Amino acid sequence: MGRHVGSLVVIEAMSIAVSAGVPVLLWGHPGTGKTSAVTALADVLDWPVEVVIGSIREPSDFAGLPVVSNGAVDLAPPSWAQRLAKEGHGLLFLDELTTAPPAVQAAMLRIVLERVVGDLQLPEEVRIVAAANHPDEAADGWELAAPLANRLVHLDWPINAKHIARGLAVGFPKPPLFGFERPATMAQKLTARASVASFLEVRPGLALQMPKGTAVGQGWPSPRSWEAVAQLLAACEAAGASHDAQAILVAGAVGQAAALEFLSWLENLDLPDPMAVLAAPDRYELPTRSDRIFAVLTAVAAVAVAENDPAAWDRAWVVVAKAAKSAPDVATLVARTLASNRPPNMQIPATLVELAPVLRTAGLM
CATH class of the missing domain: 3.40.50.300 (P-loop containing nucleotide triphosphate hydrolases)
Known part of the structure; x- marks a missing residue:
């Protein structure tokens, strides 16, 4: 068997x-x-x-x-x-x-x-x-x-x-x-x-x-x-x-x-630790494969939401902004997740300005 x-x-x-x-x-x-x-x-x-x-x-x-x-x-x-x-x-x-x-x-x-x-x-x-x-x-x-x-x-x-x-x-x-x-x-x-x-x-x-x-x-x-x-x-x-x-x-x-x-x-996915990505989102370079981008972004968003930490939530948007150019459909999905799980009293991050087209597509603006 x-x-x-x-x-x-x-x-x-x-x-x-x-x-x-x-x-x-x-x-x-x-x-x-x-x-x-x-x-x-x-x-x-x-x-x-x-x-x-x-x-x-x-x-x-x-x-x-x-x-x-x-x-x-x-x-x-x-x-x-x-x-x-x-x-x-x-x-x-x-x-x-x-x-x-x-x-x-x-x-x-x-x-x-x-x-x-x-x-x-x-x-x-x-x-x-x-x-x-x-x-x-x-x-x-x-x-x-x-x-x-x-x-x-x-x-x-x-x-x-x-x-x-x-x-x-x-x-x-x-x-x-x-x-x-x-x-x-x-x-x-x-x-x-x-x-x-x-x-x-x-x-x-x-x-x-x-x-x-x-x-x-x-x-x-x-x-x-x-x-x-x-x-x-x-x-x-x-x-x-x-x-x-x-x-x-x-x-x-x-x-x-x-x-x-x-x-x-899975052997060829080589998915990074989402906590490491959130620790330094500016230095992280997104993969080129769409399936890997999907895996990275969904993991990062899930961890940021689970942490319930405004700073982690804010840094997750930096990763989403990077993905908006090469994988707008994935960025749209993750933007919806982050926007619907905004920590209390959290200000809208400046990164959202770059994501305006993506968020309009997602019906969030």
């Missing part, structure tokens, strides 16, 4: 996905240590873990059991969800996912995406990991429905004979943690979003590519999965992740074909 990489890279990718709060699914043969890897990660984090097996559950175990209370119907969550909510953090491990029939998979959708069980909202620090055997290897296996597949990042779990032999001889080592020590900064998150947005400007056909048929066993491009890619890119940047880990995470979210094209494009 994905590229062949070592178990350490997959553990790195899984750890980064968990740290970023992106639900992840490990695909592998039965008895190859997927469950052990997830429980070991929870042990290293010192987090509680709740193991839920779909084949022995009913839809009401995820959607909530209707209970009449004071003349109203409440959806009571199961005990495993109440325990996680009480702890405030932990791993929800959905094991043997392909043994869950379609009705149970449908009931899982809101849990995987929103962490809602019945009427209970699980805390943000509850992270979701799943494991599955391929349907032809699972007991009474079912294909994974496309809506559920689109909510998960898919990773292939490798078999490493030497790792198994050494583990059996001297014990299996604890998995290293990636992504938890240095969470992604706001600038990294906004830069990652700008990168994804710029790519989809160039390749709009990849924004949504529904898989054929009703079942699918891998990720596929959609606005939701591209959002996950942005989260994962930021987490990879913050963690200093390996190239292989980043690659399998992107492929696990949007599929191999879209990932290959995106990663190839």
Whole structure:
């Protein structure tokens, strides 16, 4: 289903996905240590873990059991969800996912995406990991429905004979943690979003590519999965992740074909740090490629707005003014964003005089 990489890279990718709060699914043969890897990660984090097996559950175990209370119907969550909510953090491990029939998979959708069980909202620090055997290897296996597949990042779990032999001889080592020590900064998150947005400007056909048929066993491009890619890119940047880990995470979210094209494009994007651009906008020279201009300007504007700093907002206009001559359409878009997010009591910058034609086009003058 994905590229062949070592178990350490997959553990790195899984750890980064968990740290970023992106639900992840490990695909592998039965008895190859997927469950052990997830429980070991929870042990290293010192987090509680709740193991839920779909084949022995009913839809009401995820959607909530209707209970009449004071003349109203409440959806009571199961005990495993109440325990996680009480702890405030932990791993929800959905094991043997392909043994869950379609009705149970449908009931899982809101849990995987929103962490809602019945009427209970699980805390943000509850992270979701799943494991599955391929349907032809699972007991009474079912294909994974496309809506559920689109909510998960898919990773292939490798078999490493030497790792198994050494583990059996001297014990299996604890998995290293990636992504938890240095969470992604706001600038990294906004830069990652700008990168994804710029790519989809160039390749709009990849924004949504529904898989054929009703079942699918891998990720596929959609606005939701591209959002996950942005989260994962930021987490990879913050963690200093390996190239292989980043690659399998992107492929696990949007599929191999879209990932290959995106990663190839990203490698040549060379997007600067928007904070560095805002620190010295007069010295920054805009790139010549329109997709890079779009990425730079959207990242700079997003950071300037997020900082809520009048000085940063003012310097962002300097960058927009530079782009107005070579990329007026992009400058128009970013000018609209900045103008609609002006800090309180902020004076109109002198740079706007140079942007008058652009702002008229944007309907801002």
